[in-house]
Amino acid sequence: MADLPQDLRTALDAVLSNAPSKELSASFQRLSTRYREEQAATAPIMATPTDVVTYSAYRMPATFAAVRSALEQVAAVLPEFGPANQLDLGGGTGAAIWAAADTWPSLSAVTVLEQVTEAIALGKKLARGAASPAVRGASWIPGRLDQSAAFEPADLVTVSYVLSELSATQQQDLVARLCAQQGLVVLVEPGTPGGYERIVAARDQLIAAGHSVIAPCPHDLACPIPRGRDWCHFTSRVNRSAVHRRTKGAELGFEDEKFSYVVTSAVARGQAGNRVLRHPQQRKGLVSLRLCTDAGQLQEAIVSKRQGPLYRAARDTEFGDPWPPLGDAGS
Ligand SMILES: C[S@@+](CC[C@H](N)C(=O)[O-])C[C@H]1O[C@@H](n2cnc3c(N)ncnc32)[C@H](O)[C@@H]1O
Known part of the structure; x- marks a missing residue:
């Protein structure tokens, strides 16, 4: 918002x-x-x-x-x-x-x-x-x-x-x-x-x-x-x-x-990594993320509830965020 x-x-x-x-x-x-x-x-x-x-x-x-x-x-x-x-x-x-x-x-x-x-x-x-x-x-x-x-x-x-x-x-x-x-x-x-x-x-x-x-x-x-x-x-x-x-x-x-x-x-460089495109789609126990990768490809990442901290991070992810998130949840 x-x-x-x-x-x-x-x-x-x-x-x-x-x-x-x-x-x-x-x-x-x-x-x-x-x-x-x-x-x-x-x-x-x-x-x-x-x-x-x-x-x-x-x-x-x-x-x-x-x-x-x-x-x-x-x-x-x-x-x-x-x-x-x-x-x-x-x-x-x-x-x-x-x-x-x-x-x-x-x-x-x-x-x-x-x-x-x-x-x-x-x-x-x-x-x-x-x-x-x-x-x-x-x-x-x-x-x-x-x-x-x-x-x-x-x-x-x-x-x-x-x-x-x-x-x-x-x-x-x-x-x-x-x-x-x-x-x-x-x-x-x-x-x-x-x-x-x-x-x-x-x-x-x-x-x-x-x-x-x-x-x-x-x-x-x-x-x-x-x-x-x-x-x-x-x-x-x-x-x-x-x-x-x-x-x-x-x-x-x-x-x-x-x-x-x-x-x-013309002078600064962007960051490598995957970027989340679109708002993550949430289904029962699953979050689906549409990613643009630094290899210039589209990828769907499905994160399940079993993945604990990564799942919670996926639920909080917004468009444009890096994926996996930087810090503990991504490791
Ligand atoms: C849709 S409005 C967007 C206004 C503002 N940038 C915004 O994001 O709310 C498009 C603006 O571009 C201006 N514009 C379009 N063509 C232009 C031109 N050739 N020279 C100067 N201004 C122009 C219009 O007068 C208008 O104010």
């Missing part, structure tokens, strides 16, 4: 408490239909101030949760990593900067590049109440990714839920520019077959340029997941606020955000 930090929850509640429900619902219908198409956009999808507020109500908590989960895995693989600065491309209302600041208090300077000025305005408004000085003091640069000058080098570059809005050529051009970054490159997309394909294409391009994968893959070999039949994705559970539920017309108090992601580095 990636709960929103209290300061972000408070900031969102303040913005959303007086937002007219009817307008938000209409905007939600349009935005959610459009985002599900996963088609390149010739004009910004968030077109009005209401769209931006709607986005912050129904998508920002979910994109925050996805990026936060991905960064959690990076922090586990690279415990020494403590970025000082972040560049967030296509930052929208700022979900990825909140997620980075929540993961690494070391962050002191943040730049967001975004084409929609209303998203910038709302992002700044939300950031005013942030506990993190980096989020509060973020520089918000209006502009388009493809027209901006060279990206400033940063310890952490995030591109969250943006690739699907770009054409295939624009995606390649953007990733080519990311290849030149010495800091960590974080790409997150919806956990759909299309999102996974975009992530794999970017991953291949970054590896060909000399990057190494930090997460989720424990190797830089070709992705072993059979194309067309399966796709690598993860989930993060998000609590829905009252206005979130109202905007979506949803009843449940939570939702599971599916996402695909890759994090690479």
Whole structure:
């Protein structure tokens, strides 16, 4: 569960408490239909101030949760990593900067590049109440990714839920520019077959340029997941606020955000070992783990109750965790 930090929850509640429900619902219908198409956009999808507020109500908590989960895995693989600065491309209302600041208090300077000025305005408004000085003091640069000058080098570059809005050529051009970054490159997309394909294409391009994968893959070999039949994705559970539920017309108090992601580095190396893909499946006395191995293969590991500590460790395992676990249970 990636709960929103209290300061972000408070900031969102303040913005959303007086937002007219009817307008938000209409905007939600349009935005959610459009985002599900996963088609390149010739004009910004968030077109009005209401769209931006709607986005912050129904998508920002979910994109925050996805990026936060991905960064959690990076922090586990690279415990020494403590970025000082972040560049967030296509930052929208700022979900990825909140997620980075929540993961690494070391962050002191943040730049967001975004084409929609209303998203910038709302992002700044939300950031005013942030506990993190980096989020509060973020520089918000209006502009388009493809027209901006060279990206400033940063310890952490995030591109969250943006690739699907770009054409295939624009995606390649953007990733080519990311290849030149010495800091960590974080790409997150919806956990759909299309999102996974975009992530794999970017991953291949970054590896060909000399990057190494930090997460989720424990190797830089070709992705072993059979194309067309399966796709690598993860989930993060998000609590829905009252206005979130109202905007979506949803009843449940939570939702599971599916996402695909890759994090690479031109300088750091990932960890060898097996990595757990997907949430472990539990049956009576058995836990089944889907693993990606450092030999670039998929493996199913079945752990039975008879295996005592290993079984208990398997029950507590989450996606992205190493397997067997480090420490006593794995020995
Ligand atoms: C789905 S939103 C994601 C926002 C944010 N990164 C998040 O994770 O919540 C995609 C964002 O990318 C921005 N975007 C898309 N294409 C862009 C471009 N060519 N230049 C700048 N921003 C762009 C959109 O305006 C929008 O704010």
